[in-house]
Amino acid sequence: MEDKIPTKEEIYEEKAQERRRLAKLPVAEKFQIICRLQWRHYELKKAVGRKPKRPWQMPVEEYKALWGDEFTDINKVV
């Protein structure tokens, strides 16, 4: 069985099972994943020279020194 090439349906089902497993993780673990995704997004934007959004775990002052204010003009409006 181990040598059998999986069908597309089997591959899709495996991915679906993984998504359902992730959905059932404790909230704390999910937020760690979200933080890692934010860092990945940050690095991707940085790599193409676009201003990235600040990952939650990046200190505000560090971000400001690199990229300026994280808030847009719209966000400044009360």
Added chain:
Amino acid sequence: MSRISDIQDILNQMNESFILAPVATVMQFLQQEDLIKEYAIGGSVAIAIWSEPFDTDDIDIFCDFSPAVAGNLSLLRKRVEEAGLGQMRGMYLNIRGTKVQLQSVANGPPVELAAFKNATWIDCEGGIKARVFELEYALAMKAYANRIEDWLHISIALRSADIDMPKLEGILNKFQGKDGLLLWETWKEYYGR
């Protein structure tokens, strides 16, 4: 947590990896200070709490502000700054690095008010509880917002979360979107029946 100065101590003692617990603690503090009557986490984070996690920019928190704050945000801003919670930028708060956007439920659409009223408590980190939109209401709110990214988040939930579909259909059939159509009609445009 009875004094303003306590909030910083509580946040400083919290595990550094916690994200939602500091936010829930600050919201509890704002309640105790009588600045808000109740709150609930909505938006993308509410979806991510019930589905597989995905990248998101900020935490949307819907608030029923106290009368003293409702017409004048300067009181909220003043108390937040006095408590050492940083400078409020517009409706944004930075809680230990996490960007939080406060939104008022006053004059919100009926679906938002229902989502707020029916929000539930969940365990986040360290035994601390946070009040969050139920998944089906969070999805209905996304259908109401009706932007491309909202349907992306709905799709993520559809493929990973345990959705009570009869309950969701009931909500979508009860409330209208901005266009005056039932949300169920909008939903069917995307996903069929």
